[in-house]
Amino acid sequence: MAGVKEHIRVQLILPSPDYESSYREYIQELGDEERYPFPLDFDCTDFSGLLAKLENFKNGVDLPEGFVPASTYWLVDDGKILGVSNLRLHLNDRIRHAGGHIGLGIRPSSRGNGLGSVLMTLTIEKAIEYGILEIHVHCHKHNEPSARMIKANGGRLESEINDGGEVVQRYVVNAP
Ligand SMILES: CC(C)(COP(=O)(O)OP(=O)(O)OC[C@H]1O[C@@H](n2cnc3c(N)ncnc32)[C@H](O)[C@@H]1OP(=O)(O)O)[C@@H](O)C(=O)NCCC(=O)NCCS
Numbered sequence: 001m002a003g004v005k006e007h008i009r010v011q012l013i014l015p016s017p018d019y020e021s022s023y024r025e026y027i028q029e030l031g032d033e034e035r036y037p038f039p040l041d042f043d044c045t046d047f048s049g050l051l052a053k054l055e056n057f058k059n060g061v062d063l064p065e066g067f068v069p070a071s072t073y074w075l076v077d078d079g080k081i082l083g084v085s086n087l088r089l090h091l092n093d094r095i096r097h098a099g100g101h102i103g104l105g106i107r108p109s110s111r112g113n114g115l116g117s118v119l120m121t122l123t124i125e126k127a128i129e130y131g132i133l134e135i136h137v138h139c140h141k142h143n144e145p146s147a148r149m150i151k152a153n154g155g156r157l158e159s160e161i162n163d164g165g166e167v168v169q170r171y172v173v174n175a176p
Contacts, residue, residue, distance in 0.1 A: 012126070017048065019079070023044065027044060030107075075115065085119050128175045138171065140166055142166075
């Protein structure tokens with residue numbers, strides 16, 4: 001996979017108070033862009049409140065209606081958050097239809113260097129640790145970097161659907 005060797009130092013971690021300033025910079029860098037994965041939309045004014053909410057989400061505590069437990073990970077290097085992923089621990093009808101197990105994004109200034117593919121690889125490893133052996137990953141058809149990143153991780157296109165006027169590609173990655 002392109003770029004993995006250069007990113008040998010990056011690590012996937014659970015959200016931590018040590019990264020508060022980097023997280024705030026990340027949010028600022030995203031500006032008005034649509035945020036992936038969805039926990040980047042959570043209010044972070046109270047950072048420890050944000051960490052508690054992410055922990056609750058992982059443990060299935062106080063989930064909003066229609067949501068399943070989901071673990072958020074940060075891709076970090078040298079004290080800086082470079083990407084964020086979210087692993088849904090099981091599917092419900094809504095995300096089986098469109099959404100899948102994994103959502104992720106890379107910090108705008110760090111895109112196009114292979115990090116998206118690395119973040120997906122590391123998040124798939126977490127899925128396997130959770131015993132998810134058939135990992136559903138979806139993306140908008142027009143999002144070429146995302147589709148390529150999924151294919152680079154062994155994603156097999158299963159179907160394309162129309163979801164609210166957008167074509168969603170549904171891929172499956174099978175654990176080795
Ligand atoms: C999608 C995203 C995570 C990809 O991360 P990235 O670090 O830029 O991606 P990578 O550098 O690992 O590249 C992945 C593949 O896309 C290709 N790619 C990267 N930028 C591209 C571009 N602008 N146009 C076309 N292909 C592109 C790469 O060549 C690579 O393909 P290859 O493995 O066949 O060589 C990143 O663009 C992002 O955060 N986008 C906004 C959020 C988002 O769309 N998330 C996905 C929601 S499903």
